[in-house]
Amino acid sequence: MAQLLAPALPGRARMRRSAPAAVSTVALIVMIGVCSSLQPGVLTVEGLTLVLSATVPLVIAAQAQMTLMAVGDIDLGIGNFVGLVTVVSATLLVSSPLKGVLVLAGLVAAYAVLGLLIHLRQVPALIATLGASFVWLGLGLFLLPTPGGTTPGWLASFGAWQPAGLPAPLVPLVVVALLVYLLSARSALGVRMRGLGSNPVALRRAGLRPVASRVAAYATAGVLGVLSGLVLASQTGGGDVSSASSYTLMTVAAVILGGGSFAGGTAVPWGAAVGGVTLGLVSVVLSLLDVRSDMQSAVQGVIVLAVLAGRVVVGKVLR
Amino acid sequence: MNIRVAGPRSWSGPWVWGFAAAALVWLVILVISGQGGGQTVSLALSLAPYLVIVGLGQMLVVTAGPGNIDVSVASVISLAGFVSVAVASATGSAAVGVLAGIGAGVLVAAVSTVAILGLSVPPIIATLAAGLVASSITLSTANGFTAVPDAGLRAALNLRPAGVPVLALAIAVLTVLVAALLRRTVYGRSLVAVGQNRRAAERAGIPVARVVAMTYLLSGALAGLTGALLAAYIAPSADLGTRYLLDSVAVVVIGGTLISGGRAVPVGVWGAALFFILLDGLVNLVGWSTAAQNLLKGGLVLFVLFLAGGGDRSGGLASLFRRRPRPAAATPTTITTTITGDDTDG
């Protein structure tokens, strides 16, 4: 009997862990179903492209958030950071591409330095990233005080890219999730990052330096933030530092919806992708349902709380 | 026992810096503008109180220990602005309007509190979500909002006999009350104890959940008060509170309150708030943009934060978010033994 029960244990645990992502996936399918019943055109390639494209930058930013949550930190600056990148790509990247690329690389380096300082000075990432968010905002306003500018041609043509037979947004969604999966779940570096979030003592006993893991995680988040900003700029065709300010909560929520945790130690790239698309679709469904745009943020807030409440319940049931 | 006002050991340093920085900025303004400094101070004193009120609430929350932060203050201020103006014009009483604004803040905070304590949602997410709900309500109220702020309240807020704003005096009294709350009441002592060491506070018989709940509700009430006053001073708008999120955290950090919790410095909030307001004035005077303001503020927060450093990471944010049991770390304390020189027998 005990031998029968014992192998069932990990299965149950795995079920508990993947339950949030599964719930998100079900919600995603339901929402697409609702969309297509309201607007039959949604299920065509063009329809899906339209519906999904807005979620791409959000999902990439959610991957950045996920990387930091894997080491046990939270990034409250990602929204403004993405906004700053759109500004850089609408200004410097057009006027002097080399300088633009250097600035983007510098932003990634700034993220790494932020991680280094957070680790060395042992300050809460929460407050440090909140402070940094205003630096990003200030830099963005400095470069482009009012929304505008134009994105470089190559970026615009990426935004307008229409492959035959499949919705274009799926490509960046899947490619980025795959890359983050390979890095965070399959590589040795990923093991170090998740190990830091999981049990830093074990890491230290094994002779691995936690600071390197944290800096690597922040640098990765910086790269993903830059990617997210570039994609967003390619869609809007201009720069606006506050265009992504809602991403800060949305990315955290996406990771949570996808099965991530605040405790660190877990990487859920696929979950974050599903969670991000689900959250992005909420606004599509709400607008198709003629819910006033005022109420959209409330609905998103309630969804996050409901998912967390559901998790508490599921955790108790599956214990 | 440090029942006396301002126990010298833990108090002398931190709050001075905000005032020193404010004085420095004031001198720079004086030199650049070449005009009477009194007017600058008077203006700063009439603008700073709004930041001080919300900052005091944020200070209480931060004092409750690592991971505690109230990021709903911005939306609460905006919401409370509309609620108070609407209620005041409906009832004709500015006082009832202010109370309604405070009530709105408490209601939003109640949502966060239930999520934090009932659902074990980390405070940042709980307050963010509650703030989102609040901002939705604000947006739907803002559509076609016609009521105007109470003229009497606005006049009172602008009252400056001999250049000293009445509001500043009132908020100074409020600051003293908060300081007394922290030092003279059971709740205040419990809050400071919880912030220093949550486990120890729990073992010392302090009802931790009740103290934390009270703290978030107070922060909501103070943010609501800010919104009610600010709406009367300026006008209700959907982004009335936007700038107060970072500013409230920043004045707490710069004011000398321990960011890891357990030490609150109410006076420091004043110094830091004056510094911020004067800095705004200086930036305007020089003709710098809002970009420079944001850069300066963000940079200052990071500078103070990294300069002050944090406590032990093991007691930091991550540990608060942990709910699953973890293997105990083999720290030297767990293997400390009972052997002392006196104990060994031959």
Next chain:
Amino acid sequence: MHVDNLPAGGAAPPGTDTGPAGPPPVVTARGVTKAYGRTRALAGVDLAVRAGEVLGLVGHNGAGKSTLMRVLAGLEPCDTGTVLVHGRQASAGDFRTVRMAYQETSLCPDLTVAENMWVSSRHCLPRVRWRRAASDAVRRRLDEMFPGHGVSPRDRVEDLSLSRRQMVEIARACLVDRLDLLILDEPTESLGPDAARSLYAYVRRLTEAGTAVLLISHRIREVLSVADRVAVLRDGAVTAERPASGLTEPDVLGLMGAHVAAPPTFGAPTAAGTIARDTVAELLGATGPGLREVTLRVGKGEVVGLAGLAGQGQQEVLERLWRPVRRDTTVGVSRAYVPGDRQRSGVLPLWSVGDNLIVTALRGIARRGLRRPAEERAVVADWVKRLSIRGGAEAGITELSGGNQQKVIVARAFASPAGLVLLDDPFRGVDVHTKTDLYGLIRQEAAKGRSVVWYSSENAEMAHCDRVYVFRAGRVVAELTGEEISEERIIGVSFAEKGEDD
């Protein structure tokens, strides 16, 4: 013995029982001392672990076993003395062939078994396709060590049962290209009997291949059946080293000895059986995580001890009494708690002695939520004087020595009006004079009608109790009263396997 290779000034070689013909020592400790603050954990340890032998290390709680292990594994430097690996003064790199399996495991719970192998054994894994290599290696090693283990390299550690985690931890320690010394810290504590047998069979194979094994366990019979030699650690020094053959369990228990009992300068405990007391707290068949069918009662004015090895359910009992949420626990009076780990759950570090002391009593003194400073000061002054706390009420708590800090924490509980005071092993690392003061305090307060429930890992302290419950594996295995309470008796009962000796 390669004594010639030793650096000058090294302590004399330790007494050898196996004679000069024995195999060379792998790791040798000479005159090793180690102190944490004022607490001396190791007071001059001489010990050699030889290639191809199993050395059993026994000792009571707090004898310094964990510290010694960490020093031998190169995890912590010693204060004085030397640690030699293969007869040479060891530098950090030399310890790579010394591996340790931790009792509490050193695994990342969120990582898979294979990933954990990478963390600790990455030097022996290829850079590409390491996951497969680690999976193969750990599966092979687990198959060798624990046939039928049921662990997959892809399982996450947090999903594994406690015994499987322990298997993975031991396999992790053995997964290295060259293993000279394997340190096993209470390896069988969470393993079942079959797994324990498999482990020891593997240990035999290891030693035949020339690896040394250091086995730390409080299961004396197990140590005697597996080890070639047994070393007894007592008060931070090795007090005996004997060949295991011919030793019996009582012999070893005798060698482990008793601490000297503190002088009974204050009122001796009264025999509880003779006086009928009102019950203030009771557990009736309490069962739950870490507890099995525990029934105990606490009378008014009674000092009840919870004894036994660490972690056998005593703290769970305290937890039940502190927060009586379940129906099997009834507590009729208010409670106060004295935590043992004062850094983690005792001290409020930013406050003064007085603030720390009064924080619990505050609630009772205050009127309508407002504090009454004068009354508080009086109470604080009274307790500072009564326990002669150095530095007085105004000193910062962190400026005090550990013993004085502990006095403040104890005073915090007794300054409150609580009718039941729970002590969670609070006197670890406290000097003898402070302890004597605090023992006296406990008896005085009990005489005033307060009840005390006292968990202690130091059995000598139990002599101050009226009644003692001895715990093993979450059960009460013995209840001792009055004269029956002695250190030998408690050690005997708590080490007895399956309680059949009682």
